[in-house]
Amino acid sequence: MDTVVYILNNTKGLTSSRICGILFQGSGCSKEEPSLEWTVDVDLGPKPNVRRTDYRKANAADVLTIVQLSDIHHDPTYLPGGNAVCGKPMCCRSSQGSPENRDASAGYWGDYRSCDTPWNIFEDTVQQIKRTHQRIDYIYMTGDIVDHAIWNTSIEKNSDVITKVLKQLQADFPDTPVFPILGNHEPSPLNVFAPHYITNKKVSTNWLYQISAEMWSVWLPSETRETILKGGFYTVLAQPGFRIIALNNNVCYHFNWWLIYNPRDQDDQLKWLAETLLQSEKAAEKVHILGHIPSGDTECLRTWSREFHKIIERFENTVIAIFNGHTHNDHFHVYYAIEEPTHPVSVSVNGGSVTPFSDLNSNYKIYTVDSATYNILDSETWIFNLTKANTNASVNPTWFKLYSFKDIYGVESLTPTEMDKLTHRLAANRSLLEEYSRYYVKNADTALANGCDSQCLKTKLCYTATAKMGDSTQCDRLMQEYEAANERGGDSGIINTVSGYLKPLING
């Protein structure tokens, strides 16, 4: 409340069209809002010819192993046997009374309903990774450590949870570089990231940047401190020729109320990204980008998404892959050149979630990365079945590799060219798309029981090619392909072209 009052009292010339343009992303607003029209002002020079090395047969000695751990959402008050059907946005907490019957009681190893991660799941996930994957080069941690008790955040509570989780990771991975980023659940209140020059303690986000700079310093060089304190983002040369750029792209989230105060490039993060990539290009480095929110989501401010997309397209030789979280699902997106829509320029992959919130199995991912090109050669998703785990509280969950991306989808690697081909195959092959849909929810029993009809499949298909918010060019193309293939295959549903359709908010 303090934040909203501060923003409304301190925003000069605030118009209803600005509020409408941000909250509803332009749809239904009475007029265009000039303050939402901005560009990143950096002279990027001419784009070099595309010379991406697509695929190389690396032998075992030439690969890096990267773990992605996303959306931990640890609930410190999770109570096994507690109330999993509580009528609140989130349940299974010690303060929420007793369950009405046995079916409503919270599982020992977590719960498919609207419940977050008990400490035992988090601990078990980390132990499983240590036990099973002997050589890990890097860990990408893609945000959202704090739980979904969004009515109950405070700087103190959030700090405690963030500190507890990061300390455990430091203890478990003292020698493995971990590259963390912030999620939209880290600030208090949820979602709101103030520009760094807002120092009023009641509304500033600087406490979060300070705690992050401190806790992350175990893994990051001291040069990262300046930009972490400025806006929660940083870059590290992980090894010669290979750079990691860690963004705080939660500033683009349209529920970040500070966009109303200043809808432009907050803390000049995109400008910094473009300048950093320009330096990388000159130094012939390859880059992985980490960012919590997938850039094409309806939740990401249209202008921010467009400018980000422009930068990714400009640096297609440099940015090899983007790693996201936030949705809790297992999916990917292909970025395409705007002027040449058949040309794929980059790929993003999503890490899923440690939390089973909601109707999901907990997971982590393992990427095999070529150590010369930094292309992703394969990705594995590891899970345990929550129903089975909860049948026995005294036995730790049985983790297993759910699938290898390369094996299931028959791609040679996860490069843009290969992933573009895969989108066409998913459109043409309904059973492959159904398989993608099962992995999307990580084979969770409750989600599989709900099923995924034609409309649901088309949504997921569309989403694979949506990387620029509000741009349905690729989605329309895939819908036509789907329609043609399924008409031949006798799919009964009437298929509408989903122009402008993007993914609805599910988790986050």
Ligand SMILES: [Zn+2]
């Ligand atoms: Zn999130």
Ligand SMILES: [Zn+2]
């Ligand atoms: Zn999340």
